[in-house]
Amino acid sequence: MRINLNYKFYVIPNYHMKLTRREFVKLSGLVTVGTLVSYKARSISSFAEDMLQPYLNPMEERFIPSVCLQCPAGCGILVRVVNGKAVKIEGNPLSPLNRGGVCPKAHIGLHILYDPDRIKGPMIRNERKSNNWKSISWKEAIRIVAERLSELRKNGEPHKFVWMDGRVRGNMGDFISRFMKAYGSPNKIGHSNTCSDTVEIAHYLVQGHKHYLGYDFARTNYILVFGGGLIEAWRPTTRLLRIYGHIRRERANRVKIVVVDPRLTTSATKADEWLPIKPGTDGALALALANVIINEGLYDKDYVNAHVYGFNEYREIVQEYTPEWASKITGIPSDTIVRVAREFATTKPAIAAGQRGAMMWSNGAYNYMAIHTLNALVGSIGVPGGIIVQKGPPFKEWPEIEKDTIAEEGLKNVRIDLAGTEEYPFAKNNQTGVTDALLTGKPYMPKIVMTYYNNALFSHPEIERVYKAFEKVEFAISTSPFMSEFEENVADIILPEDTYLERWHDDKVYPSLGYPYAGMRQPVVEKVHDTQNAGDVLLMLAKELGELGHTSVARSMPWNSYVDVLKYRWSGIFESKRGRVGPIPVSSFSTFGEFWNALLKYGYWADPPYKFYDWEHEFKTETGKFEIYSLKIKHKLEELAEEKSKKEGISIEEAKEKLLEKWNIKARGDKVFLPHWEEPLIAGDEKEYPFILNSYKLMTHAEGRGANSPWMLEHISPYFMDIKYESWVEINPEDATRLGINNHDEVIIENPKGYKIKTIAILFEGARPGVVNMPFELGHKAYGRWARGIGANPNEVIIDEWNGKYLRERFSASVNYFATRVKIYRGDSIG
Ligand code: SF4
Incomplete structure (x- = not known):
């Protein structure tokens, strides 16, 4: 790895610049003598010039810092740009987050940038689903969208404008919210209920932080992972891979890792122990571990006395959750539960962490409250080697939003997804609720939908239901750079966005380091097509709305470009004088210009180290403690009951x-109000549909866009190397033999609603009997040439609504991607 702080190299280091005319003639002469005999017909100087041509016109090679966007982790990258073309992506060696490393997904930024199937400019069509798209100018496109938005406002229905997004990183989320508030819609709806929201909600219920937490994995001694791909699909993968090497090989004491998962994941193969649990029962295991830890007096008494609220009530509750009880529910032997509980409590510091596999169930919040309470019992929160609460950068406060009467009235409406209402009392987002609203008209029908990094027609469960719903949208606007399922079937107009290598876009670190860290994406190449940064699109729309009489919207978005927005927000960091840009202390910059230039040179700002034992920061609760007895649930129940x-x-x-x-x-x-056991809701009868369908993430495809990259499709499976450009379902060999299914047979997976998908069967000992595993990412019916028509999408058979109830998590609205029973049989046609 070359490290050059100027990030500028030449393939042939400026050789020609040093060559004087006299030297050139001399060299021509030398070359001539050696070749005169065989090349006598040729002009001496022309031959020499040919030989030297590559040196006379060297290519310019630059390494430009940016931030990866293949997952939300925000690793620092250097993009190698040769003569204006991006040719390689490497890790930024100076970034404390990834220290020069990148995971396989980082490289495909180049595929996205230069993909021949990108949308080349704004387009409109008159008829849904027709392929009759017409190219239009940005001026026309902005005018058309602004007029539709203006009409909705003038009719007093701004709340019927729904924004659906996915990866809003850095300041983009706040910026979009700002636009929506000034416009008068409460409906900026993120994708987080299809991600791992229950984890965040559970943190909130007991610790007061409604976001993911960081883990000091590098200094811990024991890791107990529930339902998450620690080294293949956790964030940041790059950092976790490095830490894995450190804690398993580099350190004197090797960390013990125990993975709880129905599937033998990559993380499980690399762990000391795999506990193949029955899906949806992780909470039962955590409760039984607490039973042993408490009853054997292994909990950290000083820590619990000082920092835990509700311990005595919890002690009482867990008495019924014995290892024998849990063994029947989870399928994990009771003596294993006792041993793991003892190890976890006596190997300090220890971390219990979990992700979507354990939480995206109807009982998910209670499951994760039980898991996270293990950390409180052994005194692991806020200490080295334990759990940490990520801090954010000191960005400058946003200016006030100006709201006219239309906006004030619009914002009084309940959110269309019912997040935060009695339906889903702690939910941040319920994006699948937009489908409900479109199908039921309740609480009201959306009229205009605009999407950003979002494709509900692929990522949401029970896709047929989603298709039916989105047909009802009156006017749909997409910002996608690709003609994916939403664009092909629903969008009326497309305002294609730049890829992340072409635009300004910052990033706050995903919870990991603990101390504040933020990175800056800058355009590393000229735009390949006639696309725009979605931030700039919002500014153009605000201005246009201003011209159409909605002046408060325009005044609330007073910047000329999105890079100005970023400069505005980052000026807070400059003014704070805190931290460093690369190696340079912020306090040493005398002007914002100096600070900004350094930021573009190094790509990130950070303010280490993390301050441990800061209890006010760790516990943002009413009692200032970890509330096993959740006052948040208690008060919310009281408040909603009163209403x-x-x-x-x-x-x-x-x-x-x-x-x-x-x-x-x-x-x-x-x-x-305490972590306790509730049976999860599962769709389907076990006798007729004997398998639970467990959809999981691969390292190559952890966040969705790898499906359209040939590199990722070539290396899709870490285990089954003969599988390329295809998806598959893993089935335990005993189950397969019973059903007469052989390895690589074509099989149909059918759910109790009669939805079917076809894929190939892989007989895999790492599949728990009664559970079939299928990776999520493939099965696109649209998108680019690499993704379209390849593999099957498990979301087509995953059920969201069953017997009049949604299978979503009761508090967070998290989608339940694991609670569908299926049957599986040989067949090469869906029929
Ligand atoms: S972990 Fe995420 S951000 Fe980091 S290199 Fe991989 S995909 Fe990019």
């Missing part, structure tokens, strides 16, 4: 009962 009793004229107790029933919570009394 409901007034609205429905019933007693508060009756209202509470109705709410608990709505949330499908069987427990009563204090148990409701």
Whole structure:
């Protein structure tokens, strides 16, 4: 790895510049003498010139810092640009986040940038699903969209404009929210309920932080992972791979890793122990571990006394959750549960961490509260080697948003996804709720939908239902650079975005380092097509709306370009004088210009180190402690019950009962506020549909865009090397033999609603009997040439709504990607 702080190299280091005319003639002469005999017909100087041509016109090679966007981790990268073409992506060696490393996904930024199937400029069509697209100018496109938005506002319906997004990194999320608020819609709806929201909500319920937490993996001694691909699909993969090497090989004491997962994942193969748990029962295991830790007196008494609220109530509750009880539910032997509990509590510091496999169930928040409580019991939160709460950069405060009466009135409407209402009381987003609203008209019908990094027609469960819903949208705007499922079937107009290597776009670190860190994407090449940064599109729309009379919207977005927005926000970091840009202390810059130039040179700012034992920072709760007894749930239930009793004229107790029933919570009394066991909702009858379909993420495809990269498709599976450009379903060999299914047979997977997909069977000992595993990423019916028509998408058979109930998590609205029973049989045609 070359390290050059100027990030500028030449393939042939400026050789020709040093060659004087006299030297050139001399060299020509030498070359001539050696070749005169065989090349006598040729002019001496022309031959020499040919020989020297590559040196006379050297290519310019630059390494330009930016930030990867193949997942939300935000690793620093250097893009090698030769004569204006991006040719390679490497890790930025100075970035403390990834220290020069990148995971396989980083490289495909080049595929996205130069993909021949990119949308080349703004387009419009008159008829849905027709391929009759017409290219238009940006001026026309902005005018058309602004007029539609203006009309909606003038009709007093700004709340019927719904923004659906995915990867909003850095300041982009706040910026979009700002536009939506000034416009008058409460409906900026992120994708997070299709991600791992329950983890964040569970953190909030017990620790007061509604976001992911960081883990000091490098200094821990024991890692207990529930339902997450620690080294293949966790974020940042790059950092975790490096830390894995450190804690397993480099350190004197080797960290013990135990993976709890129904599938033998890559992380499980690299762990000391794999506990193949029954899907959806991770909470039962965590409760039994707590039972052993508490009853054997292995918990950290000083820590619990000082920093835990509700310990005595929890001690009482866990008595029923014995290892024997948990063994029947989870399938993990009781003596294993006892041993793991003892190891976890006595090998300090220890970390219990989990991800979507354990949480994206109807009982997910209670599951994760139980898992995270293990950390509190052994005193691991806020200490070296334990759990840390990521800090953010000191960006400058946003200016006030100006709202006219239309905006004020629009914002009074309930969110269309019902996030934060009694339906999903702690949810941040319920993007799948947009489908519900379109199908039921409740709470109201969306009229205009605009998407950014979003493709509900591929990523949401029960896709047929989603297709039916989005047909009803009156006007759909997409910012996608690709003609994916949403664009092909729903979009009326496309305002294609730059790829991340062509635009300005910052990034705040994904929870990992603990201390604040932020990176800056700058355009590394000229735009390949006639595309725009979506930030600039919003500014253009705001201006156009201003011209159409919505002046408060325009005044709320007072910047000329999105890079100006970034400069505005980053001036807060400059003014704070905190941290360093690369190696340079911010306090040494005398002007913002100097600070900004350094930022573009090094690509990131950071303010280490993390301050441990800062309890006020760690516990943002009413008691200032870790609340095993969640006052957040208690108060929310009281607040909603009071509203409901007034609205429905019933007693508060009756209202509470109705709410608990709505949330499908069987427990009563204090148990409701404590981690406890609730059966997960699962669609389908076990006799007829004997398998649970477990969809999982691969390292190559962890975040969705690898499906359109030949490099990723060549290396799709870490285990089954003969599989390329294809998806598959893993089935335990005993199950397969019973069903007469052989390795590589074509099989049909059918769910209880009759939806079917076809794929190939792989007999795999790492599949738990009764569970079939299928990677999520392939099965596109649109998108680029590499993705279209390859493999099958498990989301087509994953059920979202069952017997009139949604299978989503009761508090967070997280989609349940694992709670569908299926049958599987040989067949080469869906029929
Ligand atoms: S971990 Fe994420 S951000 Fe880092 S290199 Fe891999 S894909 Fe890019």
